[in-house]
Amino acid sequence: MGFSKDTSHDPGDLKPRAASTVVARDTVLTGELGGSKPVRIEGTVKGTIEITAPIEVVEGAAVEGEIIGTTVRLAGTVDGNVTATELAELLATAVVRGDVRAAALHVVEGAKLEGRVQMTGESASAAPAKSR
Template identity: 30%
Template sequence: MFNKQEDKKSVAEMVSSSNVISKETFIKGDIKAQGNIRIEGKVEGTLDSQNKIVIGDSALVIGNVRAEEAEVSGRIEGEIHCTGVLFLKKTAIIDGNIFTQKLVVENGAIFNGKCQMGEAAAKPLNGKVKRDATEKELISR
């Protein structure tokens, strides 16, 4: 009924797709995707992508982040796990530990936590969020 060429194409399209959480959006819960994730709004929960996660300037994430590659311009309160490269842009604010293979930090980025590089990137998430925030607190930030 389906040939292998069509199956491969649909998997490739799914992996290259992007999921966007816009600026005025607040999500409380975990997000897991095969493709890329871009956050411009506020998320309280775990972000997990098989590819890349981008945290925009206006974004706030209270929870852990796991991806192959991540680019952070906004604020994260939680652990970051990257099996590849983690980019911290000049507007990034990280309150939590980092586990990554490679780290690139622009001048001006703020990082409060511990950093482990190399095999430490394979460390499993502990599932704990740094702190709880109410929806009102998240929206007002």
């Protein structure tokens, strides 16, 4: 687990990452989102996101539900559990209300986490973290 004051992770400076699926700003998606290609959330998702690829929730975006992915990069708000089979990254503007389960965790100063952390050490199973 790492903590940092690294300003290079400032969400205001984030360059868009290549994503096959983008939930655009001002868009609300209700339901489950699944697949095997990278996803970037810029709007709101109400439901479970289960992707066997990286997931990014940008600043100003919100997820009301569980997130399961390989690498989960958070700068927005998540109300639900997060499972990252490789790395969970909470940037300075991230707000997570739920448990985080990950093989590795990086938290930037300013991120808020209201929940428990479970470090798996190796790739976490894609099984969801238990609800609070």
